[in-house]
Amino acid sequence: RKEVEQDPGPFNVPEGATVAFNCTYSNSASQSFFWYRQDCRKEPKLLMSVYSSGNEDGRFTAQLNRASQYISLLIRDSKLSDSATYLCVATGFQKLVFGTGTRLLVSP
Amino acid sequence: DAGVTQSPTHLIKTRGQHVTLRCSPISGHKSVSWYQQVLGQGPQFIFQYYEKEERGRGNFPDRFSARQFPNYSSELNVNALLLGDSALYLCASSSEGSYNEQFFGPGTRLTVL
Numbered sequence: 001r002k003e004v005e006q007d008p009g010p011f012n013v014p015e016g017a018t019v020a021f022n023c024t025y026s027n028s029a030s031q032s033f034f035w036y037r038q039d040c041r042k043e044p045k046l047l048m049s050v051y052s053s054g055n056e057d058g059r060f061t062a063q064l065n066r067a068s069q070y071i072s073l074l075i076r077d078s079k080l081s082d083s084a085t086y087l088c089v090a091t092g093f094q095k096l097v098f099g100t101g102t103r104l105l106v107s108p
Numbered sequence: 109d110a111g112v113t114q115s116p117t118h119l120i121k122t123r124g125q126h127v128t129l130r131c132s133p134i135s136g137h138k139s140v141s142w143y144q145q146v147l148g149q150g151p152q153f154i155f156q157y158y159e160k161e162e163r164g165r166g167n168f169p170d171r172f173s174a175r176q177f178p179n180y181s182s183e184l185n186v187n188a189l190l191l192g193d194s195a196l197y198l199c200a201s202s203s204e205g206s207y208n209e210q211f212f213g214p215g216t217r218l219t220v221l
Contacts, residue, residue, distance in 0.1 A: 098150030
């Protein structure tokens, strides 16, 4: 079983749609969680940290459920520029553990 | 402010050769981590260095080694290259010895023929 699992997608949505990505992690000792965004052939860029109380940054909302070892990312009012791969990340023992990423395609 | 820089941007090598990749962290950051990303996968952790000491090592063979210099820049060395080493090699810096909020450089794309 992978340490961090994500649905690889792709998720094809029209502009303005709301889309949700889910992620599970296997290491119950993980302390910190993040969502990164990666554009094609570019480096991952930190989108947001994920806190137990949930957090929001504009159109993006991240939630963490420690009991279920589950992380989510909600994107509201999708823009064409949101098209990218979204990487779920959990901290492991002395390292960051990335999921394989979920690809999002937003169409006009 | 300059972000994380890496060199070279692209590299082509043949099997059996060795390669050295370089990384300069964000100014003020003392921690550097290295990751390998193959096509269609998320980045895989290779090493983390903090204050010139190795703090973590991923599941990679001994052909992979790294070091950090007094100015906090870092090198990743790979010996006896295999075709499977072809990947994007990413360097990330963070402000502490922990693993919070790492910021990535543009990567070095290595092709092994």
